[in-house]
């Protein structure tokens with residue numbers, strides 16, 4: 241007979257495997273790719289977007305963040321707010337938060 245403790249561990253492992261499947265580039269739904277900002281982290285860190293689709297950041301923190309490309313564009317995302325940008329050709333970039341440079345994200349633009 242299997243001890244209940246083992247059953248619980250199997251359940252937790254299954255849950256972790258499910259979470260792993262969900263990781264990886266997020267893709268657009270209705271032309272919008274969502275990126276949440278939670279506790280100074282872009283979630284997911286990497287997104288895939290087609291030219292013309294919209295990237296929407298939702299800042300769930302109580303402090304402002306930016307999505308900034310070095311020598312490129314910047315989107316300010318106030319606390320508790322959303323901000324958007326339409327993906328353009330050449331937006332295949334790494335970005336970061338200018339206010340918290342440890343926050344990093346990546347946008348992969350596909351055609």
Ligand SMILES: [Cu+2]
Pocket residue numbers: 280304305306337338339340343
């Ligand atoms: Cu920030």
